[in-house]
Amino acid sequence: MSLLIALLPLFGLALLADGLVAPKRWHLFLAWLIGVASVVSPHVGLSALALLLVGGLLGQTWGQRLGGVLSAFGLGLLGLQADSWAWQAASVAVNLNSIHIGLLIAGAACAFGCWPWPAKPTPPASTLALVQLGSLLRLYSLVPLDWAWTAVAAMIGAGSALWFAWQLLPAQAVEQRRALVVQVVWCLVLTTSLLASEAGIAATWALALAACLAHPVFQRHSNLASVVPLAMALWLTAAASLAGGLALLSWVCWIVLMLLSLSTFRLPPQVSRWQWPLMALQLGLGLGLPFLLELLLKPVWRELGAGLTIFGRLDIAPWTGLATRNPGSQVVATLPSLVLAGLLVVGIALSYLANRWRSQPTNADQEPLREQTMWQLVKRGLPWGSQPRDE
Numbered sequence: 001m002s003l004l005i006a007l008l009p010l011f012g013l014a015l016l017a018d019g020l021v022a023p024k025r026w027h028l029f030l031a032w033l034i035g036v037a038s039v040v041s042p043h044v045g046l047s048a049l050a051l052l053l054v055g056g057l058l059g060q061t062w063g064q065r066l067g068g069v070l071s072a073f074g075l076g077l078l079g080l081q082a083d084s085w086a087w088q089a090a091s092v093a094v095n096l097n098s099i100h101i102g103l104l105i106a107g108a109a110c111a112f113g114c115w116p117w118p119a120k121p122t123p124p125a126s127t128l129a130l131v132q133l134g135s136l137l138r139l140y141s142l143v144p145l146d147w148a149w150t151a152v153a154a155m156i157g158a159g160s161a162l163w164f165a166w167q168l169l170p171a172q173a174v175e176q177r178r179a180l181v182v183q184v185v186w187c188l189v190l191t192t193s194l195l196a197s198e199a200g201i202a203a204t205w206a207l208a209l210a211a212c213l214a215h216p217v218f219q220r221h222s223n224l225a226s227v228v229p230l231a232m233a234l235w236l237t238a239a240a241s242l243a244g245g246l247a248l249l250s251w252v253c254w255i256v257l258m259l260l261s262l263s264t265f266r267l268p269p270q271v272s273r274w275q276w277p278l279m280a281l282q283l284g285l286g287l288g289l290p291f292l293l294e295l296l297l298k299p300v301w302r303e304l305g306a307g308l309t310i311f312g313r314l315d316i317a318p319w320t321g322l323a324t325r326n327p328g329s330q331v332v333a334t335l336p337s338l339v340l341a342g343l344l345v346v347g348i349a350l351s352y353l354a355n356r357w358r359s360q361p362t363n364a365d366q367e368p369l370r371e372q373t374m375w376q377l378v379k380r381g382l383p384w385g386s387q388p389r390d391e
Contacts, residue, residue, distance in 0.1 A: 002300050003134065003137060007208075010130055010205075013126065017212060018126055018215075027058070028057075028127065031053065031054045034053050034054055034131075037050065042086055044075050047138075048072040050131065051072040052068050054068060055069065055071075060125070061113075064122075067107040070106050070107035073103055074100045078095060096139070096142050101149050104139065105156070105194075112129055121179040121180045123179050123186060129189070129208075137201070138304075140304035154195070158252045165184045165260060178219045181214050181260060181263065186211050188234070188256065197308060198308065202240075205297060206236055210230040218278065229282065230257070238250035238253045244309075
């Protein structure tokens with residue numbers, strides 16, 4: 001039940017974002033109800049059926065539908081071999097092997113879109129991705145997972161995220177760029193989903209939050225719709241990686257964050273009445289993340305404790321931030337919340353300056369500034385920029 005409580009805010013955001021663009025909303029609502037029920041279902045067979053149904057209802061590509069089939073097959077095979085269909089049965093934990101875990105990872109990778117060959121990025125519906133994530137997280141309640149599967153999920157997710165983030169550098173259509181951003185974040189969710197530590201679970205939850213806020217619907221109102229949750233989630237990912245001995249993964253996180261930031265400042269800014277509420281929401285999340293983690297995830301850590309390790313213990317200090325410790329109780333990373341809030345204020349100021357000057361034409365070519373990128377607008381408008389606004 002604690003896992004459902006932790007994922008319920010994400011499911012709420014997913015229902016809002018997916019519902020605004022769904023062609024058949026009753027399909028979405030039915031899949032949403034099935035997905036929420038699957039998170040707390042005590043029956044392995046019902047969880048497998050939910051993955052199959054949600055993949056069929058919300059899958060936009062053959063890969064996303066195949067992801068539901070693979071995950072459902074993995075859970076169904078586990079139930080058949082265990083001679084029991086209850087998640088809490090001892091035989092289910094005893095019979096869990098590499099075939100079942102591999103099928104679940106492959107299903108999640110297909111559902112999240114972790115492959116480099118489609119010409120047009122198609123990020124998954126947030127509801128579909130959260131259902132797949134819930135099935136992966138429930139594996140922790142059975143037995144400690146082999147570290148090799150953690151490495152497999154990390155390599156698939158991080159490699160795909162880096163590939164899609166690199167695709168953001170060339171000039172592309174705005175809608176395609178927004179879809180790529182969402183694709184990158186969901187690939188990172190797969191990266192952290194099997195890190196098997198408190199910091200890994202926290203990073204996965206924060207990345208899923210950033211992915212829901214990065215939905216193209218929200219990006220239409222603000223390019224910075226998920227910048228603060230994403231930065232905090234990538235910090236948690238880097239901290240969990242350092243605590244678990246995966247230093248290379250932490251470098252990948254910062255490279256991806258840099259590429260996403262460069263992509264954001266190459267987009268024309270939007271003027272929307274929802275832009276400032278989204279900024280305020282991010283400020284609240286930035287300052288309140290320690291409270292959210294303590295409130296929502298501490299019960300999850302206790303519920304999934306059978307499969308968690310000490311490679312990434314999270315110390316929560318609600319008013320100052322977070323700290324991550326390795327098995328030797330040494331602090332490997334700290335996250336001061338007030339510093340992130342300050343960075344958000346800088347981002348808000350840049351967005352304000354760009355929006356203020358975007359509608360003013362230049363005397364040189366009479367081309368509206370609204371077509372220029374955020375960085376060009378800020379550079380032109382500042383007194384120390386290379387070109388004054390009225391040239």
